[in-house]
Amino acid sequence: MAPLDGITILDLTHVLAGPFCTQSLLDLGARVIKVERPGTGDDTRAFPPFMAGESAYFATLNAGKQSIALDLKQDADRAIFDRLLARADVLVENYRPGVMDRLGYGWTVLHARHPRLIYAAVSGFGRTGPDAGKPAYDMVVQARGGVMSITGETGGPPVRVGASIGDIVAGMYLAQGILAALFQRERTGEGAMIDVAMLDAQLAIQEHALAIASATGTAPGPTGARHPTITPFATFRAADGFVVIAAGNDAMFARLCDTLGLDIAADPRFATNAARCDNHALLKRLIETVTLTRPVAHWLEVLDAAGLPTARVQNMLEVLADPQLRARNMILPVAPHPGGPAFTAPGNPIKISTLPDQTALPPAPRLDGDRAAILAWLDGAEEVRGRTPGDKAL
Amino acid sequence: MAPLDGITILDLTHVLAGPFCTQSLLDLGARVIKVERPGTGDDTRAFPPFMAGESAYFATLNAGKQSIALDLKQDADRAIFDRLLARADVLVENYRPGVMDRLGYGWTVLHARHPRLIYAAVSGFGRTGPDAGKPAYDMVVQARGGVMSITGETGGPPVRVGASIGDIVAGMYLAQGILAALFQRERTGEGAMIDVAMLDAQLAIQEHALAIASATGTAPGPTGARHPTITPFATFRAADGFVVIAAGNDAMFARLCDTLGLDIAADPRFATNAARCDNHALLKRLIETVTLTRPVAHWLEVLDAAGLPTARVQNMLEVLADPQLRARNMILPVAPHPGGPAFTAPGNPIKISTLPDQTALPPAPRLDGDRAAILAWLDGAEEVRGRTPGDKAL
CATH class of the missing domain: 3.30.1540.10 (formyl-coa transferase, domain 3)
Structure with a gap:
């Protein structure tokens, strides 16, 4: 049995921090239902690069999830969403603070109605403080959180970290919060609300730079590819x-x-x-x-x-061929849709004795592609674990 | 009640990935007992910068932990360690694969003796594959994992990410694995073994670069502080x-x-x-x-x-003064030891409704500073939660 076997996550998020979080939970055995905007769905479905018209970016961040398209301003779709909420363990969203409240799905309302539901939110600056609700992108929090000031050539201009750690680290903290809340719920029977801010997460990963600044009163600068205090x-x-x-x-x-x-x-x-x-x-x-x-x-x-x-210093093509990463099942093929292209995605970096490694990943969902199966499940059919890791047949 | 209230973590790790992981779990309410090498303890006790002879680096990564110094090759200390294992929920270690087995504390032995114990290990390359057991540092996995190849000026040499994400991301995945295993243990009664590799973790955070490389057959390069596909x-x-x-x-x-x-x-x-x-x-x-x-x-x-x-683009001094981060309790004073210096450390980036934010952190432990209290606890005294977050009196 996988650690998160039987756990259902309703995923209202798009782009990166949220989908990255729910992909980690899926890797641990959860079922993830993407609730997408009708018509276009997750913005990343339109993100380059494409293969045969499908986004590689979307495919690698959503492998194995299910999709249903719902307009949360329409009564018929809200009724479906209400039934999903009654069955779900976790709701994840990355709207700006206030949006879910205006839709009638704020934490207070949902907690009263579904006391076991865990409500997890990720946003640029969080739900409190003077900048709550302001828009943010990865580079905005990389810049404001300080990591750009210590990345780059010595004496040179600030450089962005090539991976989108502004989003990703926030998504990882959100996953930690959800797991902690699931553990606590086993003991108390009650869900919790989690509020992760991308900016907070950037600060949390500053170790030596924060120590230097606070202990010496001097801000460290970038040092290229050299360690600042060990040579060579x-x-x-x-x-x-x-x-x-x-x-x-x-x-x-x-x-x-x-x-x-x-x-x-x-x-x-x-x-x-x-x-x-x-x-x-x-x-x-x-x-x-x-x-x-x-x-x-x-x-x-x-x-x-x-x-x-x-x-x-490997480039990404060398990384994709790395024998150690391949031996660790960290570079996996994503099974194609019928007639569609095959992608490559990262494997699960959490090797845990209760969960055998995947050696291939199921495809990411078509927009609204699991509507019928999800509705049948709500009507009492056996759980359709469509493209979750346990089921390699699909 | 905090999510991890009542959970005891035996922490054999040093430097960064492991202590970063256990600090996150402490932030969620766990008690962390550092088991340190007699004489010198965690290497980071000797890492600059210093204030009044104390390492700011150590202080900010270990605030609120307890410390006992044990030589796991000495019978008397092994007896204490055995009693700690019988009471602990989680053991965390970052030795090279094989070291704990040679000490007689490998997963198989411990799992037979303490079936509920969760065993969590982090290493450079993990426990399997051709490079299992080889030494690694943060920069080694940043280079091999590809992030350096996409960080830096366009056309310039590769640049190291200023924060030690080679260690930190691995520590975060280890924390996720531990939380998932704690959740699973509530349902099955049984512990699990977790094996996280720093190199695997670096691959896992590559989103667009991996998608580009696998979809186009071309390795992306660094683009300075500019987004590669959106302008401006x-x-x-x-x-x-x-x-x-x-x-x-x-x-x-x-x-x-x-x-x-x-x-x-x-x-x-x-x-x-x-x-x-x-x-x-x-x-x-x-x-x-x-x-x-x-x-x-x-x-x-x-x-x-x-x-x-x-x-x-804030430098670390500007970050330390940021009103939003201050309002979010992300920049906290670390209470000094008597006569010692006060440090500054990051707050908990996981805001969760079941756990009020800390507004100040307790000090990091002196080497072996909690020996008496820990031994008294093993002898049946009330749990001494010394410097855990719930207790601000100390």
């Missing part, structure tokens, strides 16, 4: 790309010098981490005079043999 | 810093042009998003001729009044 701990140019070399202490540095054939471990300019930090630019040039002579694959092999942590 | 959606220079301008569609672009006094909304070079993407460099120069004339605060005000998402 950075990327270095090889003949055909970049390799990470991370020597965390003097013993590892001595081993690194041996491995590279550099007779500098005892040089006073490099003998301690503090000295290496002071002379990091010179040390980088010395190391690169060696690393530039051979390809990345060579350095990975010799550094690995010396027990030194290392990695290639 | 980037940082722009103001008189005294950078401001994010994010106009997601033609209507918003027209409103932006009005707001900036730029008569270009109907110009064919900028009339559609596709055209704006083609001419993004020219458009950036046109926008900056306006934005450079006034400070960030001015642009925040007028863009906000126009309903356009915007933000200052």
